[in-house]
Amino acid sequence: MTETTDAAPPRRDRLHGRRRGHKLRAAQQRLLDEALPQLKLSMDELAAKGPAGIFPKPPRAVWLEIGFGGGEHLAAQAANNPDIGLIGCEVFENGIVQMLGHVTRDSSTNIRVATEDARRVLDILPPASLDRVFILFPDPWRKTRHHKRRLVQAETLDRLAELMADGAELRLATDHVDYLRWMLARATDHPAFEWLARGPADWRERPEDWPQTRYEAKAIAQGRRPAFLRLKRRPRI
Ligand SMILES: C[S@@+](CC[C@H](N)C(=O)[O-])C[C@H]1O[C@@H](n2cnc3c(N)ncnc32)[C@H](O)[C@@H]1O
Incomplete structure (x- = not known):
């Protein structure tokens, strides 16, 4: 039997x-x-065509969103950046349906969607193929014994460092204070990433080219203040 990338998902702990x-x-x-x-x-x-080959028109660059939820951010980025190819990963069916609603309304053709664990996409993408990566309001997995399920881990950052081009941007957001500390500790410790904030406004205010997600709106409505982190992939030496 021929083993294909679709047929043989690696067995892993569930993150989502x-x-x-x-x-x-x-x-x-x-x-x-x-x-x-x-x-x-x-x-x-994805394995056969490579990330730039999966879009109807060759994109200027490829961006990846992991855990897009209802897809508001993914759809808005696609509509605002028609020359970019966006890959979105989400496992939650009800979120995928909402995303389809946004994308169909906008008639965007520069989006492809993976409906499986994002780690499979990360396994297949080639080095230095991504210009921007978004992980917005990932599940905080509050209990200590569940922290190993957090998407932002040293292991994920190691893989993203391989996949991101020099100067590419990683955008992270959370409304959970403990996860914010966790993210910052791992991202600022990582030799491949530089945190771009120069002052509090740089992480307390959402940049203009960063559309709001449903989780952000929910956090604000419930009185929590989200943080928005922008990290640059340092040039390889
Ligand atoms: C808390 S929600 C945030 C959704 C969205 N980013 C937002 O801000 O509204 C986190 C989402 O990440 C998805 N997710 C978690 N782990 C994932 C994984 N390994 N691969 C793909 N999606 C994942 C979940 O299904 C969930 O919809």
């Missing part, structure tokens, strides 16, 4: 939460059945 929430309404199910196949990215296709 649930894949399904409330039952989809008929219109949502239709969107999933009809619109998702146009955008869905298989690991075989």
